[in-house]
Amino acid sequence: MLTVSELSKVAQATPDAIRHYVRIGLLTPSRNPDNGYKLFNGYDIKKVKFICRAKGLGFTLSDIQIIFDHSSAGKSPCPAVRDIIQQRINENRDRLVELNRLQQRMDEALEKWKSMPDGEPDGNAICYLIESTH
Amino acid sequence: MLTVSELSKVAQATPDAIRHYVRIGLLTPSRNPDNGYKLFNGYDIKKVKFICRAKGLGFTLSDIQIIFDHSSAGKSPCPAVRDIIQQRINENRDRLVELNRLQQRMDEALEKWKSMPDGEPDGNAICYLIESTH
DNA sequence: ATAGACCCTGGGTCCAACACACAGGTCAAT
DNA sequence: ATTGACCTGTGTGTTGGACCCAGGGTCTAT
Numbered sequence: 549m550l551t552v553s554e555l556s557k558v559a560q561a562t563p564d565a566i567r568h569y570v571r572i573g574l575l576t577p578s579r580n581p582d583n584g585y586k587l588f589n590g591y592d593i594k595k596v597k598f599i600c601r602a603k604g605l606g607f608t609l610s611d612i613q614i615i616f617d618h619s620s621a622g623k624s625p626c627p628a629v630r631d632i633i634q635q636r637i638n639e640n641r642d643r644l645v646e647l648n649r650l651q652q653r654m655d656e657a658l659e660k661w662k663s664m665p666d667g668e669p670d671g672n673a674i675c676y677l678i679e680s681t682h
Numbered sequence: 683m684l685t686v687s688e689l690s691k692v693a694q695a696t697p698d699a700i701r702h703y704v705r706i707g708l709l710t711p712s713r714n715p716d717n718g719y720k721l722f723n724g725y726d727i728k729k730v731k732f733i734c735r736a737k738g739l740g741f742t743l744s745d746i747q748i749i750f751d752h753s754s755a756g757k758s759p760c761p762a763v764r765d766i767i768q769q770r771i772n773e774n775r776d777r778l779v780e781l782n783r784l785q786q787r788m789d790e791a792l793e794k795w796k797s798m799p800d801g802e803p804d805g806n807a808i809c810y811l812i813e814s815t816h
Numbered sequence: 817a818t819a820g821a822c823c824c825t826g827g828g829t830c831c832a833a834c835a836c837a838c839a840g841g842t843c844a845a846t
Numbered sequence: 847a848t849t850g851a852c853c854t855g856t857g858t859g860t861t862g863g864a865c866c867c868a869g870g871g872t873c874t875a876t
Contacts, residue, residue, distance in 0.1 A: 553853065567855085568834055583841070585854065598808050601815060606788050609833070615809055625809045626800040630792065637788045640781060647778055654740050654771045658764065666760035674732050675749055675759045681735060687823070701826095702863055717871070719824065743862065817876100824871070830864085841854070846847100 549578075549587040559596035566596065574599065574613060606636040657681055683712075683721040693730035703733065708747060740770040791815055 556563045569575045570586060575595060577586035595616070602612050611632050618625035660681075667676040690697045703709045704720060709729060711720035729750070736746050745766050752759035791811075801810040 551853080552855095562834085563853090564835060565833080572833090583854075594808065598812065602812050603833095604787070605791055605812065605815065606784055607812075615812075619803050619808050622803055624800040624802050626795075626798075626811050629809055629811050630795055633788055633792050633795075637785070637792065640785050640788065644778070644781055644785065647774060647781065650740055651771070651774050651778065653738070654767055654774065657739055658767050658771065661760075661764055661767075664760075666758040668758050669753050669756055674728065674753050675763055677760050677763050678732065678736050678739065678741075678749075681739065685824075696864085697824095698864060699862085706862090717824080718826090737862090819876085820874090822871100822873080825869085827867090829866080832861100834860090836857105836859080838857085839855095841852105843852085844850095846849080 549589060550592070551588075552586055555588045555592060555596065559593050559600070561596055561600060569596070569599065569609075572609060572613070574609065574616065605633065606640065607632060608636075611636075683723060684726070685722075686720055689722045689726060689730060693727050693734070695730055695734060700730065703730070703743075706743060706747070708733065708743065708750065739767065740774065741766060745770075 550558065552563050552566050555561075556566050559566075566575070570577060575588070575592055577588045577592065579585065580587055599609070599612055602615070603609075607615075614628060614632070615625040618628055657677075661677045664677060664680075667673065673679050684692065686697050686700050689695075690700050693700075700709070704711060709722070709726055711722045711726065713719065714721055733743070733746055736749070737743075741749075748762060748766070749759040752762055794815075795811045798811060798814075801807065807813055
């Protein structure tokens with residue numbers, strides 16, 4: 549049986565992350581009756597490593613919760629896993645498009661501002677650099 | 683003098699956003715002594731429009747707070763504005779790199795998983811699709 | 817006059833995924 | 847016995863709002 553910090557070392561996560569997973573129900577450690585400390589077993593090590601790998605593939609913690617639920621209900625999580633990642637791929641594609649557009653706007657703005665002098669506050673405009681963008 | 687919803691219409695923001703800006707101190711409306719309603723003036727319209735434009739350029743609300751502070755202290759915010767956006771550009775570039783890498787990992791995983799059969803839970807592995815990734 | 821529909825307010829919770837702060841417990845070494 | 851290092855649990859903060867609630871005000875139509 550492992551404590552929080554022991555698990556965190558074995559499974560390569562921070563103690564804060566471990567505690568977070570416990571809070572949201574991804575891990576359900578038993579407790580040391582003497583001091584209330586959380587106690588983890590070998591399956592918890594596997595679960596934390598799983599969480600890290602899945603996070604690295606773009607799964608959210610609630611996605612992972614769903615996978616755990618399937619698994620502990622004796623069902624194969626694999627179809628859900630394929631569905632979820634397809635969704636995350638779509639979302640990420642959209643986010644990339646948006647961030648690329650933002651990057652372009654920022655680049656253009658800075659380029660333009662480099663050749664503009666500072667404006668002094670006149671009680672009217674706040675910052676004419678930004679207010680000059682359209 | 684405008685109420686929250688009037689300002690929200692004129693300045694193209696939601697009433698919830700306006701209230702949010704008031705809560706965090708970006709706007710400091712006067713109050714109608716009869717009913718406590720927030721009362722905004724013409725400068726507030728300008729400020730909200732400014733907030734929207736600046737947000738669209740990647741400035742955070744606390745960036746905007748800093749700009750307002752400079753401005754109301756009688757200093758030109760322009761140098762700070764150039765510094766901040768340069769920072770946001772750098773951050774965004776990093777984020778883009780990371781998201782592109784994630785996208786690639788997700789694409790590869792899904793492609794691989796398409797040709798793999800579902801695994802049934804065996805009390806040992808959680809989902810071998812994910813656990814097979816390295 | 818009054819019913820219904822809408823608007824306002826302050827205050828609260830919720831989202832992701834932790835990070836950090838705090839007070840106190842535990843343990844080895846001295 | 848005491849010091850110091852390290853650990854624990856819980857509570858709160860982060861970003862930028864969205865949404866919800868109850869209590870009250872206001873407007874329009876009948």
